[in-house]
Amino acid sequence: MVEKLEDYALGKRIRNTKGAIKKVGLIGGGSMGKEIAVEISKAGIDIILIDLTQNRIEEIKKLLNDLLDQRINRWGMTSGDKKMILSRIEFSTDFCDLENCNIVIECINTKKSVSSIEDRKDVFKNIEKCVSKDTVIASNASTILIADLAIVLEHPERAIGIHFISPTASVDIIEVNKCVITNKETSDLIEKFAKMIKKKIIHVTASPGNISTRLIIPLINEACELLMEGVGTVNDIDHTLVHGFGMQMGPFALADKIGLDKLIKWMEGLYNEFGDKKYKPSPILKRMVRAGLMGRYVGEGFYRYENGKRLLKTGSVINLGRESL
Numbered sequence: 001m002v003e004k005l006e007d008y009a010l011g012k013r014i015r016n017t018k019g020a021i022k023k024v025g026l027i028g029g030g031s032m033g034k035e036i037a038v039e040i041s042k043a044g045i046d047i048i049l050i051d052l053t054q055n056r057i058e059e060i061k062k063l064l065n066d067l068l069d070q071r072i073n074r075w076g077m078t079s080g081d082k083k084m085i086l087s088r089i090e091f092s093t094d095f096c097d098l099e100n101c102n103i104v105i106e107c108i109n110t111k112k113s114v115s116s117i118e119d120r121k122d123v124f125k126n127i128e129k130c131v132s133k134d135t136v137i138a139s140n141a142s143t144i145l146i147a148d149l150a151i152v153l154e155h156p157e158r159a160i161g162i163h164f165i166s167p168t169a170s171v172d173i174i175e176v177n178k179c180v181i182t183n184k185e186t187s188d189l190i191e192k193f194a195k196m197i198k199k200k201i202i203h204v205t206a207s208p209g210n211i212s213t214r215l216i217i218p219l220i221n222e223a224c225e226l227l228m229e230g231v232g233t234v235n236d237i238d239h240t241l242v243h244g245f246g247m248q249m250g251p252f253a254l255a256d257k258i259g260l261d262k263l264i265k266w267m268e269g270l271y272n273e274f275g276d277k278k279y280k281p282s283p284i285l286k287r288m289v290r291a292g293l294m295g296r297y298v299g300e301g302f303y304r305y306e307n308g309k310r311l312l313k314t315g316s317v318i319n320l321g322r323e324s325l
Contacts, residue, residue, distance in 0.1 A: 021045060021193055025101040025131075027123050029060035029091075030109030031297070032140060034067055035168040041088040042081075043197045048090045048097050057091045064089070071169065096130045103193060104131060105162060106149075107140040109262075116265070117144055121152045128153050136186050138162045142213045143269035145206055147179045157183040160190055163210050166257070174199045175210040208273045209266070216254070217267055217279055223251035224282035227317055234302045234321065235312055253310065256301035260285055260294045288320055 023046040026033050037047050051057050068085060071077040090097070098104055106123045108116065120139060127137050138160050139149055150159035161177030176190060194201045204210045209217070223237050232240070238250020255263055263285060270279035288294070288301065295301035296310075302321060304311040313321030 021102045021189065021196060023048065023101045024193075025050065025098040025104035025127070027051075027104065027106045027127065028108035029056070029064075030107065032109070032164060032166060032168075033107045034060065034064050035166055036105065036107060036140065036164050037064070037089055038067065038071075038085055039164070039168045039197050039199075041085040044088070045196065046088050046090070048092060048101060050092055050095060050098065052093065054093060057093065061091065095126045098127060098130050098135075099132070101131060101135055103136045103138060103189065105138045105140055107164075116141070117148060120144065120149055124149050124159070125152050128155070134158075134185070136160060136189050138190075140164055142210060143208045143266045143273075145208055146177050146182075147206060150179050150181070157181050158186050160186050161204075161210075162190065163212070165212055172198065172200055173202050175202045175204050175212060177204045177206060177210060179206070209270050213266055214270065216251075217263070217270060220251045220255050220263065220285075221267070221278060221280070221282050223255075224284050227252075228282075228284055230317075252302035255285075256295035256303055256305075256310075258295065259297055260301055261289050264289055284317070284320070291320060293320060 024040050026037055026040075026047060026049045029037070029049050029051045033049065037049055041047050049057075049060070051060060064086070068077065068082040072079065072082060104127050106120055106127070108119060108123060120141060124137055124139075127135075131137070133155060136158050137153065139146060140163055141149075141161070142163050146159055146161035150156035153159055156179060159179055160182050161175070163175040163177065165171045165173065165175070174194060176194075178187065191201065202211060207214070226232055226237055227234060231237075234252045238252050241247045241250040249257070264281045267279050267281040267285075270276075271281075292298065293300045296303075296305050299305050300313075302313070304313055315322040315324070
């Protein structure tokens with residue numbers, strides 16, 4: 001047998017190493033999908049991002065470009081970094097393009113007002129049709145048990161929950177939620193993946209909402225109660241939490257960032273699961289969503305947003321902060 005120089009090449013050794021992570025698939029290019037794509041690409045891992053239509057993909061490309069420009073302006077990222085990150089991200093509408101992925105993460109952002117569990121189950125089934133038996137299938141869902149999604153898989157032992165928290169650039173943890181039957185190979189691969197993207201794993205015992213969402217939902221609900229009782233204004237309450245307790249942002253600014261429509265879905269999911277009043281959506285949140293004031297992504301929620309700046313609203317609670325409604 002004649003030995004060849006390329007037999008000893010680094011690239012070849014990596015390709016033949018079991019458990020190596022060379023490519024990750026993402027399903028959904030919404031706000032979290034884009035953030036996750038950037039974090040993974042920064043680590044030198046190739047990405048294939050799947051979304052519904054080519055028009056939607058073109059929109060995602062533009063938004064991804066804008067996101068990276070923001071990081072150049074605010075976080076010291078260079079134009080060279082941006083170019084390298086984008087060079088590792090492919091786009092497709094075809095699930096079959098996931099075939100060479102080691103991990104596929106579902107992070108869809110449905111606009112439905114009801115639970116997205118059936119949509120996510122369909123995504124899991126479509127992923128499994130196109131990937132190898134060793135590919136880990138994960139979900140970024142925060143209020144759905146991974147076991148409820150894994151049930152549709154022929155190989156449910158490969159399923160795991162990986163919850164990224166926004167802003168992913170500054171949050172150095174991911175919450176990992178396993179099924180009872182998640183196997184060691186899956187867990188080991190996610191441990192390796194977390195190290196590659198420089199995130200610490202918070203291991204969560206199976207629970208909808210993990211740790212982060214179950215803590216933040218009652219805080220936002222209670223802030224809404226204080227507001228409706230007239231105990232403090234939106235700014236007073238946020239200011240207290242930021243400057244009194246060192247939070248990056250107050251509950252109302254955080255609610256606007258998440259999106260009030262998304263918050264209500266999280267709350268309803270947790271309320272249906274646990275039946276605890278602390279998870280029941282506050283009436284003011286429902287009123288604001290009905291009025292289309294869903295937060296930063298539409299330009300108005302508890303605050304108004306213009307040219308990237310957060311502005312106070314001076315109207316009464318009755319008028320949802322507006323002078324008139």
